[in-house]
Amino acid sequence: MSEALVLPPLDLVEPHSSPAERAVNLLAVVLLHAVLAYALLFFSVKNELIALPSSISVRLLPMIEEPPATAKPLPPPPPKAPVRKPPPVQPQPVLAVPAPAAPSSFIVAPQPPVPPVPQPVAPPVPAPVAVVAARFDADYLHNPKPVYPALSRRLNEEGKVLLKVRVSAQGAALDVVVSKSSGFPRLDAAAMDAVGRWRFVPARRGDEPIDSSVVVPIAFALD
Template sequence: MDFANRPDPGRRIIGIGAVVLFHVLLVWGLVNGLARKAIELLPAPIETKILDEVKNEELPPPPPPPPQLDIPPPPFVPPPEINIASAPPPVNTITTTTVAPPPSAPVAAPRAPSVSKAPVVKAKACKEPDYPAVSERLGETGSVTLQLLVGVDGKVTDSKVEKSSGFDRLDKAAQQALSRCKFEPGIVDGAPAPAWAQLKYTFRKQD
């Protein structure tokens, strides 16, 4: 065996240390340089957000406000002045007349004439009609002549206006009041019988 060609152990140790140093430097470079560049080369994370869809709904424009109309106030009309002169209470008069009953129908055989009596119409037995307030205020006056049918009991069973006073209110007032009177009935052949009597009533104002 040739011990002259045996390798030097010192050189061997130096070579191994160089290899180890190379690997250490390589690892350090990878850790500090290449790893950082690799991280920088990676793309940044993308952030995503879900946005609610905004609906653009076209709302109709609001209606225009109603026009303001200036309504003028109604014209002032002063109430008419009515001067009503108060009149003194009227003085009424009642004029009575009697109407004879119609003659009895003729008979074939002659007989003595019947004795008849017309109704007795006394004004004092009646309550005077009330003067209508409207007629008094308007100055209405006049005389009304009535025909009254007096029954067997003296009460008026029918009435009618024979001659008007010219005012319907006065005629009705006299007819309604005098129809409630009670008179003496007419007499025919000694027994009470219905008969017509005439009565005149005058509405007048006191002077």
């Protein structure tokens, strides 16, 4: 009676193996079974204990794939402490340094000095021209003396009268007034009548004759 060779279940094949690995594993199992069968045959013939079976049937059991184990969800990582970020560094303003100016390649010729601005010159103040007063005592005028009133002689009237005479540029008496009376109207009137007919040397401003006034004293005295 032949013993049936029972192959080990193919569950030994590692699940989740690739087709190439499965083929290699299957080939290894078949060779192992063949070696075992050869060993059994060798010992049965030698010891004549076991009659060689007429045939050896090999039956391959279908491979049962285990369902893939579901991966257990990993515990959530512990919350990380918030990392304090350092405050952003403000960029320091960079002052732009002006580039040194390139030396000029030309030379300015020296300019002539600016002439001073002439200051306005005030016109010279003319020197005051001396005024020569009018005269009445020149000998060439031949002015007659006043007539002594006869009544004033009998009454012994004496005195000195001052007459203010306005003389024209031609030397004539334009106006005669009593500046100081002699105390006797007859004497004053006789003096005014005589001087009103006199000729005068007119006053002069430089070489120009001008109108002016002059005071003429007339004295009445009994001899």
